[in-house]
Amino acid sequence: MTDTLDTSSVIGRPLRRKEDAKLLHGRTNWTDNIQLPGTLHMAIVRSPMAHAKVTKVDVSEALKQPNVVAAYNAAELGDLNSVVPCVWPVTDDTVMPPFPALTGDKVRHVGDCVAVVLATDAASAEDALAYVDVEYEPLPAVVNMIDAISPGSELVHGDATNNTCYVYDLGGGYEDELAKHSDVVRVKRRFVNQRLIPAFMEPRAVVAAPMGMSDEITVWTSTQIPHVLRVLLQLVTGIPEQNLRIIAPDVGGGFGGKLQCYREEILVTQLARKLGRPVKWNETRSEDMVATHHGRDQIQDIELAATKDGKFIGLKVDLLANMGGYLQIITPGIPLLGMFMYPAIYKMDAYQFQCTGVFTNSTPTDAYRGAGRPEATFAIERIVDEMAAELGMEPMELRTKNWIEHHEFPFTTVAGLTYDTGNYEAATAKAMDMFGYHELRAEQKARRESGDPVQLGIGISTFTEMCGLAPSRTLGALKYAAGGWEHCTIRLLPSGKVELVTGTSPHGQGHETAWSQIASEILGIPVDDIDVIHSDTGRSPYGMDTYGSRSLAVGGQAIKKAADRVIENARPIAAHQLECSANDLEFANGAFSVKGDPEKTVTLGALAWAAFAAHNLPDGVEPMISGEATVDPEDFSYPHGTHLAAMEVDTETGKVKLRKYVCVDDVGNQVNPMIVEGQVHGGLAQGIGQALYEGAEYDSDGNLLTASLADYLIPSAADLPSFETGSTVTPSTTHSLGTKGVGEAGAIASTPAIINGIVDALRPMGVTDVLMPASPQNVWRAIQAAKGASA
Amino acid sequence: MQHITVTVDGTEYQSEVEPRTLLVHWLREGLGKVGTVVGCDTSNCGACTILVDGQSVKSCSMLAVQADGCEITTIQGLSTGDDWHPVQTAFKECHGLQCGYCTPGMVMSTVDLLTENPNPTEEEIRDGIHGNLCRCTGYHNIVKSVKYAADLMGGSK
Ligand code: FES
Numbered sequence: 030m031t032d033t034l035d036t037s038s039v040i041g042r043p044l045r046r047k048e049d050a051k052l053l054h055g056r057t058n059w060t061d062n063i064q065l066p067g068t069l070h071m072a073i074v075r076s077p078m079a080h081a082k083v084t085k086v087d088v089s090e091a092l093k094q095p096n097v098v099a100a101y102n103a104a105e106l107g108d109l110n111s112v113v114p115c116v117w118p119v120t121d122d123t124v125m126p127p128f129p130a131l132t133g134d135k136v137r138h139v140g141d142c143v144a145v146v147l148a149t150d151a152a153s154a155e156d157a158l159a160y161v162d163v164e165y166e167p168l169p170a171v172v173n174m175i176d177a178i179s180p181g182s183e184l185v186h187g188d189a190t191n192n193t194c195y196v197y198d199l200g201g202g203y204e205d206e207l208a209k210h211s212d213v214v215r216v217k218r219r220f221v222n223q224r225l226i227p228a229f230m231e232p233r234a235v236v237a238a239p240m241g242m243s244d245e246i247t248v249w250t251s252t253q254i255p256h257v258l259r260v261l262l263q264l265v266t267g268i269p270e271q272n273l274r275i276i277a278p279d280v281g282g283g284f285g286g287k288l289q290c291y292r293e294e295i296l297v298t299q300l301a302r303k304l305g306r307p308v309k310w311n312e313t314r315s316e317d318m319v320a321t322h323h324g325r326d327q328i329q330d331i332e333l334a335a336t337k338d339g340k341f342i343g344l345k346v347d348l349l350a351n352m353g354g355y356l357q358i359i360t361p362g363i364p365l366l367g368m369f370m371y372p373a374i375y376k377m378d379a380y381q382f383q384c385t386g387v388f389t390n391s392t393p394t395d396a397y398r399g400a401g402r403p404e405a406t407f408a409i410e411r412i413v414d415e416m417a418a419e420l421g422m423e424p425m426e427l428r429t430k431n432w433i434e435h436h437e438f439p440f441t442t443v444a445g446l447t448y449d450t451g452n453y454e455a456a457t458a459k460a461m462d463m464f465g466y467h468e469l470r471a472e473q474k475a476r477r478e479s480g481d482p483v484q485l486g487i488g489i490s491t492f493t494e495m496c497g498l499a500p501s502r503t504l505g506a507l508k509y510a511a512g513g514w515e516h517c518t519i520r521l522l523p524s525g526k527v528e529l530v531t532g533t534s535p536h537g538q539g540h541e542t543a544w545s546q547i548a549s550e551i552l553g554i555p556v557d558d559i560d561v562i563h564s565d566t567g568r569s570p571y572g573m574d575t576y577g578s579r580s581l582a583v584g585g586q587a588i589k590k591a592a593d594r595v596i597e598n599a600r601p602i603a604a605h606q607l608e609c610s611a612n613d614l615e616f617a618n619g620a621f622s623v624k625g626d627p628e629k630t631v632t633l634g635a636l637a638w639a640a641f642a643a644h645n646l647p648d649g650v651e652p653m654i655s656g657e658a659t660v661d662p663e664d665f666s667y668p669h670g671t672h673l674a675a676m677e678v679d680t681e682t683g684k685v686k687l688r689k690y691v692c693v694d695d696v697g698n699q700v701n702p703m704i705v706e707g708q709v710h711g712g713l714a715q716g717i718g719q720a721l722y723e724g725a726e727y728d729s730d731g732n733l734l735t736a737s738l739a740d741y742l743i744p745s746a747a748d749l750p751s752f753e754t755g756s757t758v759t760p761s762t763t764h765s766l767g768t769k770g771v772g773e774a775g776a777i778a779s780t781p782a783i784i785n786g787i788v789d790a791l792r793p794m795g796v797t798d799v800l801m802p803a804s805p806q807n808v809w810r811a812i813q814a815a816k817g818a819s820a
Numbered sequence: 821m822q823h824i825t826v827t828v829d830g831t832e833y834q835s836e837v838e839p840r841t842l843l844v845h846w847l848r849e850g851l852g853k854v855g856t857v858v859g860c861d862t863s864n865c866g867a868c869t870i871l872v873d874g875q876s877v878k879s880c881s882m883l884a885v886q887a888d889g890c891e892i893t894t895i896q897g898l899s900t901g902d903d904w905h906p907v908q909t910a911f912k913e914c915h916g917l918q919c920g921y922c923t924p925g926m927v928m929s930t931v932d933l934l935t936e937n938p939n940p941t942e943e944e945i946r947d948g949i950h951g952n953l954c955r956c957t958g959y960h961n962i963v964k965s966v967k968y969a970a971d972l973m974g975g976s977k
Pocket residue numbers: 857858859860861862863864865866867868869878879880881
């Protein structure tokens with residue numbers, strides 16, 4: 030039987046992770062490890078061209094190659110060539126072009142799928158690709174968004190009239206509001222939020238197998254969303270949902286890139302079904318770079334208006350958002366997740382927003398860490414700095430003047446969100462103190478005065494974001510097809526151990542540890558006696574998975590509610606055993622005891638056995654102790670924080686050095702501060718990566734120039750400093766554990782901090798923007814352009 | 821097919837391999853040593869790092885036939901059973917891993933780094949592991965882990 034312990038503070042402890050023993054000893058089960066007898070390996074003929082008519086796809090020679098068992102083009106796949114689903118048409122007239130798993134008519138980006146070959150080993154399948162005879166009739170590639178929406182542009186989708194996917198117009202009355210003021214200062218900029226590649230370290234892999242003993246097809250896939258994928262796969266393949274079992278084994282990172290129903294998942298599943306044997310596919314990194322969806326890629330026209338003394342009046346945003354060649358799961362909706370966040374932490378009276386989704390001959394875009402919110406945060410935090418320069422104000426002072434003050438919460442923003450709690454003053458004061466803000470400003474002044482070739486800049490980002498997707502009704506109102514709830518079932522096993530089944534699906538976030546902490550705190554059962562079951566629709570049938578910093582914010586509430594129900598369901602059995610009324614019982618540290626008679630006590634573990642044996646249960650009480658809850662959150666979650674970067678910029682070479690990075694994040698109550706910090710660190714590296722190193726680049730023919738890890742620079746240890754992180758705690762009032770999301774905070778906040786720092790260093794030279802990534806070349810160009818302009 | 825004899829994690833294996841087979845594929849598919857993983861096809865990520873005769877090597881950049889006669893240690897042979905190598909302990913203690921995909925390579929590189937330099941500075945650590953990419957941790961806690969491992973192994977005083 031399980032001992033009880035004092036668990037009064039299991040929540041909030043930096044417990045070391047349960048997950049780590051197996052990960053550190055190589056006892057892992059990545060999808061690529063799965064080797065089933067009789068497996069056929071799938072390889073894919075991918076288009077080398079960005080845009081071309083496909084006039085011939087002949088697989089007959091490939092079929093003659095050694096070990097090849099089958100090969101198909103789109104037509105030969107017939108009904109099994111299912112479409113890739115998009116669940117977020119953002120307007121009534123969003124153009125939703127057909128997106129079959131194998132394309133038959135045209136290729137629309139480099140890496141588009143034309144045919145598949147299946148062989149008994151992976152190398153043979155790969156070798157046979159060269160024998161598939163494909164003829165392409167090249168068409169001009171539509172690469173640049175501005176060209177794409179110009180009249181007369183080549184069309185990505187032939188039956189459309191232009192390359193516009195949708196125009197989303199929120200309206201907003203910006204000019205009307207400005208007309209009420211006599212002293213308006215307007216600052217307008219165009220920012221380019223460049224295309225990024227998720228580049229999780231584990232390439233994608235899928236195995237599907239008909240299970241024989243039933244009609245079940247099991248699909249193991251490196252995904253963030255086994256539950257959502259099951260729903261989507263049944264929709265597009267017609268395989269009954271109850272016959273599909275989706276398992277996400279160990280998953281090596283996702284960052285939104287594995288929040289998808291990929292064509293390879295559809296193909297592997299359909300081919301396993303057709304051929305009646307296991308089919309496996311795993312991608313090479315080069316394939317990943319063109320075939321996994323990309324992120325960001327927006328051109329942002331933004332105008333901020335303020336009074337002369339620096340009170341914000343209104344904000345106008347007009348976006349071009351690159352959809353790529355097709356729409357994936359939520360491609361059109363990504364910019365809308367940003368739509369709400371442009372006004373950020375600031376008070377103003379008018380907000381106007383418009384976004385045009387544009388098709389181009391490039392890999393489809395979709396969620397990448399932050400999904401829409403980093404873009405918004407970048408633009409607003411950059412334009413606030415530009416406004417400060419225009420007004421001649423200190424940028425932090427301008428922020429202070431306009432942000433929501435802590436006593437004003439709950440606060441409904443001009444974008445219509447109601448932030449429950451926040452304390453921007455506290456986080457900022459702490460961050461400035463840790464940073465040595467005033468000392469660094471003094472150093473900056475000295476360097477400016479001495480004409481030091483290496484200038485110092487201070488980059489500020491005071492951000493908030495909406496995460497923890499989300500109230501289902503709100504999502505419905507935005508035309509998102511699914512809800513935003515989360516599920517948990519907690520069962521006491523006869524041994525007194527606990528099985529906690531969650532609908533979240535971790536891939537590095539440490540859910541097994543953190544969820545155990547929450548249940549341990551409530552149930553008074555040791556963390557090690559709680560087993561967290563996840564990511565397998567066979568064992569965890571109901572859930573909405575992991576993305577958008579939702580797992581703790583939403584899933585955590587389901588755990589709390591389920592655990593509370595366990596106690597309530599155990600109570601009548603405890604009362605029966607202790608021969609008292611249920612109302613006379615109190616529950617603490619894993620045991621019920623009789624009020625006023627603490628000697629009379631029974632542990633949950635003992636009750637679990639009593640329920641299992643069922644020899645002596647009260648009448649009408651069922652022989653099981655469990656609790657189940659599905660929680661639809663009251664609202665989004667609004668973490669915030671202040672990030673500060675000290676940037677040294679060599680004005681002669683354009684070389685940039687991140688000297689110091691300080692951030693104070695407020696994510697409400699923390700279940701495991703060690704994991705929280707780790708999440709922030711990882712986000713910082715990705716956000717700083719966008720600012721300084723990363724960028725997917727296409728040439729004018731639509732070839733991806735950054736198609737390997739040699740060309741696409743994800744930061745290495747040598748490219749980053751250690752970070753100084755801190756936190757303030759302003760608990761959420763809309764989430765039952767008082768927690769807020771943390772997974773994306775670092776990635777959202779850090780990019781503008783870095784660029785603001787670089788521009789701040791160069792502002793005396795007349796520089797007002799630097800293109801990302803701020804490579805020495807881009808920085809040097811900005812300096813030269815400013816010199817040219819002032820000459 | 822070529823005959824090779826290789827000792828992996830303390831066991832000697834005899835095998836017939838195709839000359840083009842990469843060492844990492846032979847380890848994973850030939851021997852089932854799936855603790856070692858593949859993250860790229862350009863020798864950039866370091867996820868496949870192992871020790872060959874005590875030196876860290878990216879096992880995707882070597883052919884299986886080149887390992888003939890060598891002694892190899894993978895993450896699965898670094899410690900036996902429930903034992904922990906100090907580097908493994910340090911990574912757990914300092915939260916030096918999240919998804920764990922880069923971890924086998926990161927740990928093996930660290931073992932090599934600390935053999936060559938038992939008391940590295942932060943800069944030497946960052947330089948020493950710059951061939952191992954991690955997308956999850958931002959390296960902050962990996963650097964801490966390496967320092968802590970150096971402490972555990974008696975390197976830094
Ligand atoms: S697999 Fe990337 S370096 Fe070996």
